[in-house]
Amino acid sequence: MTGGATLRLFDKAEREIAALDTKTVEAVYRFQRDFRRNPHEGVFPRQQLRGDGRLWAVALAPDSDHRALLLRLAEDDWLLISVKHRDEVRQYADRLAYGINQITGAIEYVDLQAVENDVQGAIVQGAAAPAQPAQDTPLFADLGAQKLAELGVAQPLIPIVLKLTTDDEVRALAQYAPRHTGEVLLRLRDGSSYDEVREQVTKPVEVEQDKLDPDDWQSAAGRSQAVVITDDESLQSIIEEGNFGRWKVFLHPTQEKLVRREYSGAARVSGGPGTGKTIVALHRVKHLVDRLGPGHTKPVLLTTFNKNLAADLRARLLSLGGPQTVARVDIVHVDQLATRVVREADPGNAKRRIEDTQALKEWRALLVEAGEHRFDAEFLCDEWNQVILGQAVRSRSEYFVVRRAGRGRTLNRADRAQVWQLVERFTQRLELKGLETHRQVAERAARLETDRKTKIDKRQQQKDERDGLANVHVESGSGAFLRYRYRHIVVDEAQDLSPAHWKMLRAMVPVGANDIFLVGDTHQRIYDNQVTLGSLGINIRGRSSRLTLSYRTTREILRDATRVMDGTEYDDLDGSADSLKDYRSVLHGRRPVLRGTGSWDEELDAIAEQVREWHDIPRESVAVCVATNEMASDVERRLARHGISSTVMTRDGLPRNEGVHIGTMYRFKGLEYQRMIIAGVSEGLVPRSSVDAWAQSDPLRHQRELQRARSLLFVATTRARDAVAVFWHGEPSRFLAPLGVVTE
Numbered sequence: 001m002t003g004g005a006t007l008r009l010f011d012k013a014e015r016e017i018a019a020l021d022t023k024t025v026e027a028v029y030r031f032q033r034d035f036r037r038n039p040h041e042g043v044f045p046r047q048q049l050r051g052d053g054r055l056w057a058v059a060l061a062p063d064s065d066h067r068a069l070l071l072r073l074a075e076d077d078w079l080l081i082s083v084k085h086r087d088e089v090r091q092y093a094d095r096l097a098y099g100i101n102q103i104t105g106a107i108e109y110v111d112l113q114a115v116e117n118d119v120q121g122a123i124v125q126g127a128a129a130p131a132q133p134a135q136d137t138p139l140f141a142d143l144g145a146q147k148l149a150e151l152g153v154a155q156p157l158i159p160i161v162l163k164l165t166t167d168d169e170v171r172a173l174a175q176y177a178p179r180h181t182g183e184v185l186l187r188l189r190d191g192s193s194y195d196e197v198r199e200q201v202t203k204p205v206e207v208e209q210d211k212l213d214p215d216d217w218q219s220a221a222g223r224s225q226a227v228v229i230t231d232d233e234s235l236q237s238i239i240e241e242g243n244f245g246r247w248k249v250f251l252h253p254t255q256e257k258l259v260r261r262e263y264s265g266a267a268r269v270s271g272g273p274g275t276g277k278t279i280v281a282l283h284r285v286k287h288l289v290d291r292l293g294p295g296h297t298k299p300v301l302l303t304t305f306n307k308n309l310a311a312d313l314r315a316r317l318l319s320l321g322g323p324q325t326v327a328r329v330d331i332v333h334v335d336q337l338a339t340r341v342v343r344e345a346d347p348g349n350a351k352r353r354i355e356d357t358q359a360l361k362e363w364r365a366l367l368v369e370a371g372e373h374r375f376d377a378e379f380l381c382d383e384w385n386q387v388i389l390g391q392a393v394r395s396r397s398e399y400f401v402v403r404r405a406g407r408g409r410t411l412n413r414a415d416r417a418q419v420w421q422l423v424e425r426f427t428q429r430l431e432l433k434g435l436e437t438h439r440q441v442a443e444r445a446a447r448l449e450t451d452r453k454t455k456i457d458k459r460q461q462q463k464d465e466r467d468g469l470a471n472v473h474v475e476s477g478s479g480a481f482l483r484y485r486y487r488h489i490v491v492d493e494a495q496d497l498s499p500a501h502w503k504m505l506r507a508m509v510p511v512g513a514n515d516i517f518l519v520g521d522t523h524q525r526i527y528d529n530q531v532t533l534g535s536l537g538i539n540i541r542g543r544s545s546r547l548t549l550s551y552r553t554t555r556e557i558l559r560d561a562t563r564v565m566d567g568t569e570y571d572d573l574d575g576s577a578d579s580l581k582d583y584r585s586v587l588h589g590r591r592p593v594l595r596g597t598g599s600w601d602e603e604l605d606a607i608a609e610q611v612r613e614w615h616d617i618p619r620e621s622v623a624v625c626v627a628t629n630e631m632a633s634d635v636e637r638r639l640a641r642h643g644i645s646s647t648v649m650t651r652d653g654l655p656r657n658e659g660v661h662i663g664t665m666y667r668f669k670g671l672e673y674q675r676m677i678i679a680g681v682s683e684g685l686v687p688r689s690s691v692d693a694w695a696q697s698d699p700l701r702h703q704r705e706l707q708r709a710r711s712l713l714f715v716a717t718t719r720a721r722d723a724v725a726v727f728w729h730g731e732p733s734r735f736l737a738p739l740g741v742v743t744e
Contacts, residue, residue, distance in 0.1 A: 011225030274552030408700030494520030556591030
């Protein structure tokens, strides 16, 4: 019999392959290519390892000492679960456990010998030897085998689990266990009850028993962490790109469901750093594109809040779906999109765009010129951004009645009249100087798109009244057949978009199934944009999901990062509270380093010392995050003095990818590094000393600014995968108190 075969790669197999020597990895590439073409040729010496005919050891080549371990799912459908030396296969074949999980319906494979060899002594005793008297009470003894099985713990591991006595053993086992088993055990050790784990971890991936066929291995493979190998390049990217390659193929079942779900309207996915929100967004875009019919238009919009992240999304989508996917997607950051709308309506507009910091300087100059002392520049700038521009207030009379929820300072009618007068003078000032802010452009774009939507809906109503016939004269008179710009919109980092942005986006896509899909985390909000999506026409009630498992950051880093956020409430973008409860990781590492110095000069030397200690990884895998641009320049000069190359990140990104990356907390949003130094975490810098000026005059503003400063520190800390060092000079930040750092 001749013909090609389907060959699938099992989750975690690529990690084992990547650890092999270069010659053997190349042999794996050749093997999978030849095996897919014709698995029946005699060039592949093979050995059946089980009487069920399911598990086979196949030589990578006639003269190879390594064997590919394959599960036969059907006649010509195979699952590559491991690559081992032939001596290991011969000696430990009976220690390779596999089966279909009776709860999740997924294929599970466990190398019990690897567990026994690499996990601590008590686990070894529990796997192969009669029960020995234990000095400590086993952690999961109260649950017992039956309840562990009901939660979906892999059956071959249950005897081992029932012997675990320390958290270190649990974490070690989680590295080898099927992912669902690891999640269950870690959640139980985090204090969740059996019922909570059953509801939150097991139920979302549980298969209905009447749909579970214990002999249907192909269906089980579809529910498993496995991917069909279609070409050499896809396998190579998975193995050689490590975690970056994995995200393209190995979605968690919870993520997979979110990607493929049919939503009756707008939907939101939230979750802490590293939980895969952006991954879900990218796979969602590809899923939507794959369902489109043939064409050359771009009916899908993928957007985020700045151009660096938009560029990253483009690169990752290209890697995920190739040019054919990118060709159907408009990938643009939200301010660029607003600019496009405004220029389309006003192509002669030559105003220069300024940032909020420059706008604040213009407010200060105006108040000095006007001799105004009742309102400070910060208050007026926020009132203009959050209330007037944020709610598209167009007239003095509208401003008199607009709601100012959460603004703190109460304004009577006379106050509002004075504020409005100052706002008019300010906008005239910008007009005369030929300046405009991003928020002004966003607000104008929102108005333009809303007006456009009104015309589209009106014409559709007229068409419906004519039994589906369009008024050709009206359409041709407009110069174009008006239609919505997009069919689907996907938004990354949703928490940092302003109300005007959301109004614009809402008007760009018709209300309906799968219209808007957004991902974000309000704990990572770094701009003062207070948004309630429901009030902006984006109804996500009943269509919100939450990711809680981090794939990037270790448990030790997450624990300290979440402690920084203790006692602070965050919204969920729709009027309710959000929480980091149940946020967790299966990764284990070192506790963050906490180190204070007497001065900034001493701290600079400490930074250089820490970078030198991390000599075992490339410089580009290390980042130094600071509070101000001036401090970034100081770090660059001090590292150079110590012979350490570095690059300072600018608003436009990295000038070059060389040496240690240095930047402010804002610059690192959306990025990740192997190791991070968070420097200058001193009182007066994090948070900045000016924040406390609002404690008496505007308590709500004071609270929001403290919350934003916490979020920046949280974002910076969770950029790290393996290790974090937090430095300060003088008095440490008040935010470090929950970590045991004594503050005065």
